[in-house]
Amino acid sequence: MTDFALQQPYSMLRPVRSGNAFEETIEHILQTIKLGIFAPADKLPPERELAEHLGVSRATLREALGELQAAGYLVVRRGRYGGTYVSETQVRPERRGTRPLDRAEVHDVLIFRGVIEPAASALAAGSNLSAAARGHLRNCLTDVAVATEASYRPRDARFHIAIAELAGSPSLVGAVAETRSRLNALLDRIPFLGTNLEHSNEQHARIADAILRGDSTAAERATLEHLEGTAALLRGFLS
Numbered sequence: 001m002t003d004f005a006l007q008q009p010y011s012m013l014r015p016v017r018s019g020n021a022f023e024e025t026i027e028h029i030l031q032t033i034k035l036g037i038f039a040p041a042d043k044l045p046p047e048r049e050l051a052e053h054l055g056v057s058r059a060t061l062r063e064a065l066g067e068l069q070a071a072g073y074l075v076v077r078r079g080r081y082g083g084t085y086v087s088e089t090q091v092r093p094e095r096r097g098t099r100p101l102d103r104a105e106v107h108d109v110l111i112f113r114g115v116i117e118p119a120a121s122a123l124a125a126g127s128n129l130s131a132a133a134r135g136h137l138r139n140c141l142t143d144v145a146v147a148t149e150a151s152y153r154p155r156d157a158r159f160h161i162a163i164a165e166l167a168g169s170p171s172l173v174g175a176v177a178e179t180r181s182r183l184n185a186l187l188d189r190i191p192f193l194g195t196n197l198e199h200s201n202e203q204h205a206r207i208a209d210a211i212l213r214g215d216s217t218a219a220e221r222a223t224l225e226h227l228e229g230t231a232a233l234l235r236g237f238l239s
Contacts, residue, residue: 015055025056025064033073033086034184035177036158039143040088040151044074089150101189101238109186110231113179117160118223120176123167125211125219133166134212141208145201149192153184159204163211183230190237199229 013032016024029050032038044050044065051061065084068074075087127133140162144155157180164176203226210218 013050013053015053021056021060022063025054025060026067028054029064029068030073031177031181034154034157035161035180036143036151036154036156037161038086039154039158040086042086044084044086046083101186101234103238105182106186106234106238109179109182110227110234113183114224114227114231116172116175116179117163117227118220120160120164120167120172121207121211121219121223122216123169123172124163125214125216127166127168129166129212137162137166137208137211141204144204152192152197153187156200156204157181157184163207166211186234187230190234193233196229196233200226203229 013028016028029044038044047058047061047065051058054061065074069076069084072089073087075085077083077085124137129137140155140159144152144159147155157177160180161173161177164173167173203222206222207219207226210222
């Protein structure tokens, strides 16, 4: 694998396509936060660069950043190390606990995830990984292993997206990110279980180890086992 750039935040920032520039800008930036592309305490890139990658004016970007700050997702710091940072305080998702999981939606997400993520792991393991790529995966693994309850889901998503990045297909990265976004929306409707997270972290380590050893079969198998745990959890909460 060639030209792998460590920590590519811009890979997830798609240009705004519709006439709803303000709303789409918020959607795109919020997705990068929820998926851990920009993690808690991370500083966002300069406005000029963000506006350029999103294809919007700096005025539109500032309005969107202001709304995300008011909602608690971003904080602005002044002084020598000033800038716009991702908040370290978790923004609680809308409580949809009274709304049951939709069986068809859960089924669709789990089937699609079960196709693309094991394939991504196998492809990553079969790639000629650079030192930077290996370090990127190890860093994402460490980040999710030490994550707090507040930061776990975005860091978990970031780990899985990193695997897709190592596979070398931007389309695959986008598909995994979109699936993780849908999955997290479903997980927000069920209780947060600490024991389940410990088990997940053990499985993450096995997946990363297989990828770094270049064992595509083991990487795919470990990913399938990991995904089945989440699937069983969601199915258990279906009413």
